[in-house]
Amino acid sequence: MSSTATHPERAGILLVDDMEDNLTALEAVLASLNEPLVRARSGEEALKALLRRPIALVLLDIRMPGMDGFETAAHIKRLDQTRDVPIIFLTGANDDSDYAFRGYATGAADYVTKPFDPWVLRAKVSVFLDLYRKGREVERLRTEIQELRRRVDDGT
Numbered sequence: 001m002s003s004t005a006t007h008p009e010r011a012g013i014l015l016v017d018d019m020e021d022n023l024t025a026l027e028a029v030l031a032s033l034n035e036p037l038v039r040a041r042s043g044e045e046a047l048k049a050l051l052r053r054p055i056a057l058v059l060l061d062i063r064m065p066g067m068d069g070f071e072t073a074a075h076i077k078r079l080d081q082t083r084d085v086p087i088i089f090l091t092g093a094n095d096d097s098d099y100a101f102r103g104y105a106t107g108a109a110d111y112v113t114k115p116f117d118p119w120v121l122r123a124k125v126s127v128f129l130d131l132y133r134k135g136r137e138v139e140r141l142r143t144e145i146q147e148l149r150r151r152v153d154d155g156t
Contacts, residue, residue: 012055013036013056014059016058017064017090018042038053042064043072050076051079056132057087057132058087059090059125062099070106073103077107087107089111
């Protein structure tokens, strides 16, 4: 597992796929967003990455050996510290038709079939990054308001 352009305060985009070519393609499509891209080649690696650093979004392949995407998503949604991280499932266009249903039932925010349109995927990822940033800003403002209330209550 490697990461590029990491910064401790910026949340990454977690790319999870067992195929090197798919990870490389995702990196090429998303590089222009100038956000940290974190790679994981398995569900187990993905869970470790989620616990090591802030992640704004997970792009998760469904078909992987060992822990598949559905199992990985279920684990992500069970953990308090990762349950709110949005997941976009990625899968081949000819995969089983109930994959989309299973993906959404597992907690996916979106579902994209491969081969994907790079412009569409980049646009979807951008929306989730904006939502993440706005959520962080709301948290910052909430903390600031609480501190101001505390000062008023303390008379300082």
